Amino acid sequence: MSTASQPDQGSPVLSARGLRRDFAGFVAVKDVDLDVHHGKIHALIGPNGAGKTTVFNLLTKFLQPTAGTITLAGHDITKAAPAKVARMGVVRSFQISATFPHLTVLDNVRVALQRPNGLATQFWRSLSALDQLTPKAMELLQAVGLDNARNRLASDLSYGRKRVLEIATTLALDPKVLLLDEPMAGMGHEDVGAISRLVHTIAKDRAVLMVEHNLSVVADIADWVTVLQRGQMLAAGDYDTVSKDERVRIAYMGTEHE
Amino acid sequence: MAEATVQPSKTTANRIEIVLIGLGVAALLALPFFVYPIFVMKMMCFALFACAFNLLLGYTGLLSFGHAAFFGGAAYFTAHAVKVWGFPPEIGILTGVAGAALLGLVIGFFAIRRQGIYFAMITLALSQMFFFFCVQASFTGGEDGIQGVPRGTFLGVFDLQNEHTMYYFVAANFLLGLFIVWRIVNSPFGLILRSIRENESRAISLGYSVQNYKLAAFVMSAALAGLAGAIKALVFQFATLTDVAWQMSGEVILMTLLGGIGTMAGPIFGAGFVVALQNMLATSDFPVTIATGLIFMVCVLIFRRGIVGEIYAWLERRRGEKPE
Numbered sequence: 001m002s003t004a005s006q007p008d009q010g011s012p013v014l015s016a017r018g019l020r021r022d023f024a025g026f027v028a029v030k031d032v033d034l035d036v037h038h039g040k041i042h043a044l045i046g047p048n049g050a051g052k053t054t055v056f057n058l059l060t061k062f063l064q065p066t067a068g069t070i071t072l073a074g075h076d077i078t079k080a081a082p083a084k085v086a087r088m089g090v091v092r093s094f095q096i097s098a099t100f101p102h103l104t105v106l107d108n109v110r111v112a113l114q115r116p117n118g119l120a121t122q123f124w125r126s127l128s129a130l131d132q133l134t135p136k137a138m139e140l141l142q143a144v145g146l147d148n149a150r151n152r153l154a155s156d157l158s159y160g161r162k163r164v165l166e167i168a169t170t171l172a173l174d175p176k177v178l179l180l181d182e183p184m185a186g187m188g189h190e191d192v193g194a195i196s197r198l199v200h201t202i203a204k205d206r207a208v209l210m211v212e213h214n215l216s217v218v219a220d221i222a223d224w225v226t227v228l229q230r231g232q233m234l235a236a237g238d239y240d241t242v243s244k245d246e247r248v249r250i251a252y253m254g255t256e257h258e
Numbered sequence: 259m260a261e262a263t264v265q266p267s268k269t270t271a272n273r274i275e276i277v278l279i280g281l282g283v284a285a286l287l288a289l290p291f292f293v294y295p296i297f298v299m300k301m302m303c304f305a306l307f308a309c310a311f312n313l314l315l316g317y318t319g320l321l322s323f324g325h326a327a328f329f330g331g332a333a334y335f336t337a338h339a340v341k342v343w344g345f346p347p348e349i350g351i352l353t354g355v356a357g358a359a360l361l362g363l364v365i366g367f368f369a370i371r372r373q374g375i376y377f378a379m380i381t382l383a384l385s386q387m388f389f390f391f392c393v394q395a396s397f398t399g400g401e402d403g404i405q406g407v408p409r410g411t412f413l414g415v416f417d418l419q420n421e422h423t424m425y426y427f428v429a430a431n432f433l434l435g436l437f438i439v440w441r442i443v444n445s446p447f448g449l450i451l452r453s454i455r456e457n458e459s460r461a462i463s464l465g466y467s468v469q470n471y472k473l474a475a476f477v478m479s480a481a482l483a484g485l486a487g488a489i490k491a492l493v494f495q496f497a498t499l500t501d502v503a504w505q506m507s508g509e510v511i512l513m514t515l516l517g518g519i520g521t522m523a524g525p526i527f528g529a530g531f532v533v534a535l536q537n538m539l540a541t542s543d544f545p546v547t548i549a550t551g552l553i554f555m556v557c558v559l560i561f562r563r564g565i566v567g568e569i570y571a572w573l574e575r576r577r578g579e580k581p582e
Contacts, residue, residue: 082462083467086464091463100456100457101457111464120466123442123445130449
């Protein structure tokens with residue numbers, strides 16, 4: 001098996017060792033080692049049911065690992081609560097689009113912006129207290145091209161634009177590590193290009209871990225690829241190395257190999 | 259351009275809203291000269307109760323099936339504080355509200371650990387325990403309840419025995435309660451509550467400890483329901499088991515659904531409607547529970563958004579059609 005850590009990257013921002021999760025006797029994830037580095041895109045690929053989303057849930061503490069350790073910038077976060085992990089700068093997206101459907105586009109972003117300001121607990125103030133966040137929110141919306149939709153309800157946006165809104169909301173937290181669960185899933189061709197460029201830009205100032213099925217996107221923007229199969233690491237390396245790996249080909253082609 | 263067309267219609271909507279609120283308050287002030295004041299006071303108590311409940315169901319997405327504990331509990335606390343301890347009405351009400359908030363803290367603490375039907379069942383179970391406590395405890399007077407609660411004099415100045423003085427005292431509390439609900443809903447905190455209602459996992463992933471927000475909303479809702487119950491105890495001058503029974507929890511759900519979940523005015527109309535209906539049917543032979551049951555079914559089957567919710571949706575559709 002290839003080594004998990006990427007050479008010459010310095011110390012990773014988010015790191016997992018020996019990650020394991022059992023569900024009532026079924027081992028969903030076993031012995032997974034991952035490193036996510038600042039300024040790099042790390043893609044997690046594998047067939048359906050390989051445990052990619054479970055790994056995401058473990059890293060963001062939506063699930064508690066049965067064994068293994070997770071560290072963020074050297075701090076052990078294996079036992080931390082999910083909201084705590086998010087506050088420490090590890091922010092995830094979800095496989096299905098995760099917006100607040102009946103809030104406006106602007107409010108979707110402002111929800112994220114108001115937490116660090118201590119506004120979130122203020123029940124005695126008017127909503128206009130959030131006006132101070134509007135310029136920053138608009139800046140984020142502008143960056144993803146949603147500024148013209150600020151007053152629309154998130155539920156009225158097209159699927160692709162919902163995912164873009166989700167990314168803008170996530171960026172509002174200025175996360176150290178961004179975990180994207182299939183950001184291109186269910187998207188048309190033009191949208192895939194736009195999002196993949198967006199992810200590429202985002203990754204310049206932070207670490208990105210991305211689950212993605214679209215291998216051409218992975219080939220394009222991922223600096224490092226980890227392949228999972230049946231909850232275990234099958235291979236890891238840059239895209240060229242991994243794509244030439246015989247076991248990976250078999251896993252992806254299924255029984256069609258000779 | 260879209261901006262330019264949206265903005266003015268928004269301010270006219272606001273202006274209409276302000277006019278409607280003004281008319282509502284004026285009507286509220288004039289009403290005791292035309293209608294039996296006790297009847298309107300009863301409506302206000304239940305309207306506030308429903309609004310408090312809606313803070314949780316409509317704006318946080320939590321369906322409590324135990325709100326009678328806060329409503330009826332506060333009625334007992336206030337009645338006891340005023341009658342036995344001889345507290346003035348304002349302190350009596352505060353005692354009721356504080357008691358309801360405390361109950362809310364305890365029940366909410368356990369309930370928020372679960373979601374959906376389990377949440378509802380925990381609130382039901384704990385409120386039934388409280389009901390049992392009220393049946394057994396000596397200070398509640400068991401089946402008799404606490405009778406003959408004195409209304410006292412508000413701030414030592416306003417004699418609440420006077421029906422009109424009492425009415426305006428209740429109206430002031432009612433408006434204060436509504437204002438608090440409105441303030442919470444339309445605050446930065448309220449936006450977080452709505453985001454939890456909309457997508458809880460997403461709120462967590464943005465770093466919000468949603469349990470704390472839910473508990474805070476639960477306690478606020480319980481305290482406001484307590485305010486309604488405390489006032490009711492003073493209006494009717496008694497506190498009984500009826501107000502802590504699970505049927506009362508069901509009734510407030512009915513009122514809120516009927517009026518429109520997640521709207522400010524909905525629960526007020528829903529409560530007014532149900533109370534008026536109960537009053538009308540009280541003198542007829544037709545059983546009230548069958549009538550409310552039928553109305554509930556019609557509401558759930560035909561206007562799912564409730565009375566006010568349907569009106570809003572209709573206005574929304576009309577506004578949407580106009581520009582085209």
